Every structure is written in structure tokens, then in C-alpha cells.
Amino acid sequence: MLLEVRDLRVEFTTREGVAKAVNGVSYEVAEGETLAVLGESGSGKSVTAQAIMGILDVPPGRITGGEILFQGRDLLRLKEEERRGIRGAEMAMIFQDALSSLNPVLTVGDQLGEMFVVHRGMSKKDARARAVELMDRVRIPAAAQRVRDYPHQFSGGMRQRIMIAMALALRPALIIADEPTTALDVTVQAQVMDLLAELQREYRMGLILITHDLGVVADVADRIAVMYAGRIVETAPVHDLYKAPAHPYTRGLLDSIPRLDHKGRELYAIKGLPPSLTAVPPGCPFHPRCPMAQDVCRTDVPPLYAVEPGGAAGLATGEGRGSACHFWRDCLEGTGSR
Amino acid sequence: MPEPRPNTDPGELDGGRSDDGAGPEDGAVAGTGFGGSMDLAADEGRTLERDPEHDGAEPAGRPRSLWSDAWRDLRRNPVFVVSALLILFLVLISVWPTLLTSGDPLDCDLAKAQQGSQPGHPFGFNAQGCDVYTRTVYGARTSVTVGVCATLGVALLGSVLGGLAGFFSGIWDALLSRLTDVFFAIPVVLGGLVLLSVVTSNTVWPVIGFMVLLGWPQISRIARGSVITARQHDYVQAARALGASSPRMLLRHIAPNAVAPVIVVATIALGTYIALEATLSFLGVGLRPPTVSWGIDISSASPYIRNAPHMLLWPAGALAITVLAFIMLGDAVRDALDPKLR
Numbered sequence: 001m002l003l004e005v006r007d008l009r010v011e012f013t014t015r016e017g018v019a020k021a022v023n024g025v026s027y028e029v030a031e032g033e034t035l036a037v038l039g040e041s042g043s044g045k046s047v048t049a050q051a052i053m054g055i056l057d058v059p060p061g062r063i064t065g066g067e068i069l070f071q072g073r074d075l076l077r078l079k080e081e082e083r084r085g086i087r088g089a090e091m092a093m094i095f096q097d098a099l100s101s102l103n104p105v106l107t108v109g110d111q112l113g114e115m116f117v118v119h120r121g122m123s124k125k126d127a128r129a130r131a132v133e134l135m136d137r138v139r140i141p142a143a144a145q146r147v148r149d150y151p152h153q154f155s156g157g158m159r160q161r162i163m164i165a166m167a168l169a170l171r172p173a174l175i176i177a178d179e180p181t182t183a184l185d186v187t188v189q190a191q192v193m194d195l196l197a198e199l200q201r202e203y204r205m206g207l208i209l210i211t212h213d214l215g216v217v218a219d220v221a222d223r224i225a226v227m228y229a230g231r232i233v234e235t236a237p238v239h240d241l242y243k244a245p246a247h248p249y250t251r252g253l254l255d256s257i258p259r260l261d262h263k264g265r266e267l268y269a270i271k272g273l274p275p276s277l278t279a280v281p282p283g284c285p286f287h288p289r290c291p292m293a294q295d296v297c298r299t300d301v302p303p304l305y306a307v308e309p310g311g312a313a314g315l316a317t318g319e320g321r322g323s324a325c326h327f328w329r330d331c332l333e334g335t336g337s338r
Numbered sequence: 339m340p341e342p343r344p345n346t347d348p349g350e351l352d353g354g355r356s357d358d359g360a361g362p363e364d365g366a367v368a369g370t371g372f373g374g375s376m377d378l379a380a381d382e383g384r385t386l387e388r389d390p391e392h393d394g395a396e397p398a399g400r401p402r403s404l405w406s407d408a409w410r411d412l413r414r415n416p417v418f419v420v421s422a423l424l425i426l427f428l429v430l431i432s433v434w435p436t437l438l439t440s441g442d443p444l445d446c447d448l449a450k451a452q453q454g455s456q457p458g459h460p461f462g463f464n465a466q467g468c469d470v471y472t473r474t475v476y477g478a479r480t481s482v483t484v485g486v487c488a489t490l491g492v493a494l495l496g497s498v499l500g501g502l503a504g505f506f507s508g509i510w511d512a513l514l515s516r517l518t519d520v521f522f523a524i525p526v527v528l529g530g531l532v533l534l535s536v537v538t539s540n541t542v543w544p545v546i547g548f549m550v551l552l553g554w555p556q557i558s559r560i561a562r563g564s565v566i567t568a569r570q571h572d573y574v575q576a577a578r579a580l581g582a583s584s585p586r587m588l589l590r591h592i593a594p595n596a597v598a599p600v601i602v603v604a605t606i607a608l609g610t611y612i613a614l615e616a617t618l619s620f621l622g623v624g625l626r627p628p629t630v631s632w633g634i635d636i637s638s639a640s641p642y643i644r645n646a647p648h649m650l651l652w653p654a655g656a657l658a659i660t661v662l663a664f665i666m667l668g669d670a671v672r673d674a675l676d677p678k679l680r
Contacts, residue, residue, distance in 0.1 A: 088581030
């Protein structure tokens with residue numbers, strides 16, 4: 001397995017108290033696999049990614065438990081120096097807003113070349129030649145001329161391509177893309193996602209796609225992990241999840257996608273707001289907003305149940321599905337009331 | 339040197355762009371591929387025209403970097419042009435005062451004390467019978483030296499300490515911030531009277547040292563805030579996520595994006611340091627004769643302001659114009675570097 005996150009816990013110390021941003025998250029990514037991590041703002045999906053990359057701000061953040069196994073090594077036990085060597089070379093990250101993720105005072109060629117200078121010790125001239133190759137690879141027209149342009153001289157889609165080129169420069173084994181298309185036009189979104197998926201296939205990289213856009217997920221992901229209040233509430237192969245969600249939160253998300261055949265009807269919305277991370281409700285964190293909530297949900301935290309078919313064995317190998325709902329069977333059958 | 343500072347930064351960027359070298363050749367290859375001798379000529383022209391006019395030759399409305407934008411704004415700003423020329427002039431006469439006068443500022447003739455303007459001595463003589471014109475010219479050297487050295491010292495010390503505190507935060511930041519508070523609490527003139535009155539050296543260095551000692555907290559605060567702002571930018575996180583080390587992040591990604599406010603404040607402060615030197619010299623704790631300084635001359639002329647005002651007015655006027663020039667320059671640089679004012 002390329003990456004295994006086991007029972008990861010991250011806390012932030014804030015004025016209001018300790019916020020448990022990530023509360024026992026486990027997931028796995030195999031070589032060449034795309035895992036989509038889905039969730040609202042504040043569900044802990046980005047913090048998990050930052051913990052994996054090792055770019056969490058400490059303080060106020062703190063990793064309080066769990067392990068992150070990357071190619072068999074526990075990243076949390078490595079020295080900062082060793083982790084820095086891994087960042088960029090073996091795992092890389094693509095950020096949401098490419099304009100603010102590129103340094104405005106350096107040319108894109110300098111920034112792309114920096115990858116080779118930092119990790120490979122190349123000369124500036126060689127690094128520049130590689131930068132041009134990379135820009136060609138992500139299909140930026142006239143790369144040889146544009147290599148000396150500044151980030152603000154590119155369009156949004158082109159900038160995101162440059163970010164992708166930077167992330168892929170050293171052919172890392174794992175890419176984490178944190179909402180890579182959120183800041184782009186819908187048409188450009190598709191192009192950028194296609195490019196990313198194509199390069200991923202070609203280089204056989206593992207990809208963690210962090211998003212809140214269910215439309216993007218359906219096209220490219222192999223598996224989905226849905227996060228809520230710092231936990232994974234459901235994990236499943238992408239088509240199973242779309243066909244029949246096994247958690248009421250996932251079902252709420254799917255129901256709130258605008259659909260053409262529902263034109264004129266009121267759009268469904270999950271009532272209420274995500275809980276504050278400093279005061280997560282006891283029991284199932286979703287129960288105050290859940291249409292299926294029973295007494296047991298208010299007291300008992302649901303573990304990640306193995307969902308049939310596949311069961312516990314399937315969940316352990318990463319093939320099956322899991323749901324952190326006491327009533328996943330009802331949810332799967334669609335008998336839960338709204 | 340205070341004046342070329344805002345110029346060199348965009349210059350460096352442009353220079354970096356041009357000595358990469360590949361650009362013109364690429365253009366020529368692409369152009370000739372298109373066919374025709376006209377293309378070749380056009381490309382020749384473009385190759386020859388490359389920088390600094392390169393910016394102007396590009397398609398209109400194509401935005402450049404912060405520094406080249408600022409430089410373009412500055413060149414069109416009359417306030418900048420006037421103050422920059424004035425400062426250039428001051429720097430010239432402080433390096434080569436003999437360009438303007440052949441006299442010796444210490445060559446005095448008591449018989450001519452307090453006399454007014456005469457042929458060959460346009461500003462008249464002071465209480466000691468020294469030529470006021472020569473002394474005013476030579477005074478520029480002291481003022482510019484003190485201003486430039488104090489500003490460089492303050493900017494270096496302040497931005498290094500403030501930058502490190504802002505970048506690493508935590509306990510060092512807290513300690514440094516309290517230390518700056520302590521220094522802020524020392525009144526400048528009172529501090530000068532106490533500290534400099536025990537100094538016996540006759541050079542400008544104790545005065546410069548004193549200004550650096552009391553001046554660095556101002557720059558340090560600005561550099562700290564500016565680094566904290568820059569540190570939170572996504573591209574710094576991105577650089578970190580791609581494996582950049584702390585020194586690399588600080589020097590390559592944060593510093594160039596955090597230095598603008600420091601330059602602005604330092605340029606304006608330069609004027610105030612010149613005025614402060616004059617103030618301290620006036621009070622008798624700054625520079626001492628035989629050093630030639632506008633502050634000393636103002637001080638020694640002040641008892642005679644009613645019967646020989648020329649002795650006071652010329653050095654005081656020179657001081658006022660110098661301080662004004664540096665503050666105007668600082669203002670112009672601030673306007674050019676603040677994107678919100680565009």
C-alpha cells in the first residue's frame with residue numbers, strides 16, 4: 001500500500017478550547033488509485049492532508065495520535081529534515097488557488113526550476129530547460145517564451161496547469177490535490193481534471209483529491225471517503241456510493257445536487273450547520289441534523305461498520321465499504337425517513 | 339546610497355530576465371520560421387530593443403511585476419524626479435565638495451566675522467569669520483553620511499531581527515517584541531543627551547550608532563508584521579509543500595514580498611535622521627567642531643539671528659531642503675509600491 005493513514009488525530013488549541021479537527025481518521029491509497037475525500041468546510045479534510053504533507057502549522061496545530069505510513073515508513077517518526085526531502089520529491093500537493101500559490105515576484109520558470117535545484121541540485125540552466133519541458137507537458141502553448149513570464153500573466157487555468165507541473169516535476173508517488181478546480185470556470189475545470197487524471201494514469205501515481213464537488217468526484221475517483229466533523233462517516237467505491245449511500249449525511253449530500261429533472265422543485269438542503277469543532281455533540285456528531293436519528297445516536301459514537309456485501313474482510317483490504325451509522329442498513333435500503 | 343535603492347530592485351529583476359539569454363534567440367527562430375526578411379528585421383529590432391525599453395515595447399496593458407510597475411510609476415511622478423535629482427546633487431557634492439567650492443571650511447578669518455555677502459563669498463561669513471557657502475557645501479557630506487549610514491544600519495538590523503521574529507514566532511518573537519517596546523519608551527532627544535554626552539569621540543560614528551540603537555525597533559516592527567503577512571500567503575505554504583527549506587522560504591519567497599514596506603519607511607526615516615543629527619548637534623551632544631555640520635552651524639549662529647540672520651538661514655535652508663527631498667522620495671516610493679493606491 002502506498003499510503004496508509006491510521007487513526008490520525010489532530011487538535012488545534014484555540015481561544016474557545018481544543019478543537020479536534022481530525023478525530024481518528026483512517027484511509028488508504030494504493031499506487032495508481034484515486035481517493036476522493038469529500039466534506040464540508042471544517043470537516044478536517046484539508047487538515048488531514050496537511051498532516052500527511054507535514055505542513056501543519058505547529059502550534060496551534062498538534063498531531064495527538066495515529067500513524068501515517070508512506071511506502072512503509074511512519075512519517076510522523078521521521079526527522080523534519082527527512083520529511084522535507086520527501087515533500088515535493090515523493091509526495092506533492094496542488095493547492096486550490098493557483099494565483100496565490102505561485103510567488104508573484106518570481107517567474108514561473110524560476111519556480112518550476114526551483115524543484116530541480118532544491119531536490120536534484122541541478123544548475124539553473126538545466127533546471128530552466130526542464131521547466132520548459134514540464135510546461136510543454138501540461139500543454140502550455142509557447143512554453144519556451146512563456147517560461148520567463150510572471151504568474152499574473154497567465155490565465156487561471158494556465159496557472160493551475162503550472163501548479164500541476166510543479167507538483168509532478170519530480171514524478172512523486174503521491175499527489176494531494178486540495179480542491180484543485182474550485183477556483184476555475186466550469187469548462188476549464190474539466191480540462192484541468194482531465195489533464196490531472198491523464199498524468200496520474202501515465203505516471204501511476206496515487207492521488208488524494210480533496211473536494212466538495214460531487215460532480216468532479218464521480219468522473220475521476222476510484223474510492224470516496226466522506227468526512228464529517230473530523231471523522232470518516234462513509235467510505236466506498238465511487239459507484240456503490242452514488243448508487244446507494246450507506247450514511248444519511250452522504251445521502252443528504254447527494255440529494256442536494258441540483259438536477260435538471262427536478263427543475264422547479266425546491267432544492268434539498270441538509271438542515272442545520274456543521275458542529276463547532278470545540279463542541280462536537282456527544283454520540284454521533286451528525287445526529288442533530290440527521291433525519292434518522294434515534295436515542296442511541298445521541299449517546300453512542302458509531303464505529304465504522306463494515307457494510308455488506310464485502311463485510312469486515314472487504315473493509316480491511318480497502319475494497320469494501322464502511323459506514324459510521326448505527327442504521328446503515330436502513331439508510332442503504334432507503335427506508336429512513338426525512 | 340539612498341537614491342538608487344528603489345531603482346536597483348526592478349533593475350535587478352529586469353537584469354535577471356535579460357541575462358537568461360535564451361529569449362531573443364527563441365524569438366528570432368520563431369520569427370524566421372514564419373518566413374520573410376521583414377520578420378527577420380522585426381526580430382532584430384526586438385532583440386536590440388530588449389530592456390530596459392523592453393517593458394515599453396510589449397503589448398499595452400500587459401501587467402508586469404510589482405517592482406517594474408513601481409519603477410514605471412516612479413519615472414512618471416514629478417515628485418520623485420525632483421527629489422531624486424536633488425538627492426543626486428546632494429550625493430555628488432558630498433562626495434566631491436570641490437565641484438562647487440575651492441575654499442576650505444576651516445579656513446577662517448576673524449576680521450571678517452559676521453560680514454554679509456561679498457564677491458567670492460555669496461553667503462557671507464559666520465561668527466568665526468569662516469565662509470558660510472563653503473561650510474554649507476561641506477555640511478552636506480556629514481548630513482548625507484549620517485543619514486545614509488544610520489538608515490542602512492537601522493534597516494539591516496531591524497529587518498533581520500524583525501524578519502526572524504516574524505518568521506519563527508514563538509518565544510523569540512515575544513522577547514523581541516517586548517525589547518522593541520522598551521526601546522520605543524526611550525525619548526530620542528533625552529536618550530541622546532544622556533548617552534552621547536559621555537562620548538568623547540570626534541567622529542560621526544557615535545551619533546550613527548546612537549541612531550541605529552534607537553531606530554531599529556521601528557523597522558523591526560514593520561519587518562516583523564510584513565513577514566508575518568507574507569508567511570501566510572499560499573505560495574509560501576506551497577513552497578513548503580514542495581520541499582523548500584526554512585532559509586530558502588525566508589530568503590526567496592518571503593523576503594522579496596515583504597521588503598517593500600521596509601524600503602518605504604527607511605527612505606522616509608533617512609530624512610528624519612538627518613534632522614535628528616542636526617538637532618543633536620544643535621544641543622551640543624551630536625557632532626563637535628572641527629567637524630563641519632549644518633546642526634553645529636545652526637547652533638553657533640542662533641545667538642546672532644537678529645543682527646546676522648544669513649549665518650543661520652543658509653545652513654538651515656540647506657537642511658530643510660535635504661530633509662524635504664528625502665521625505666518626498668519616501669512618499670513617492672510608498673505611493674508606487676502600494677498597489678491599493680494604483
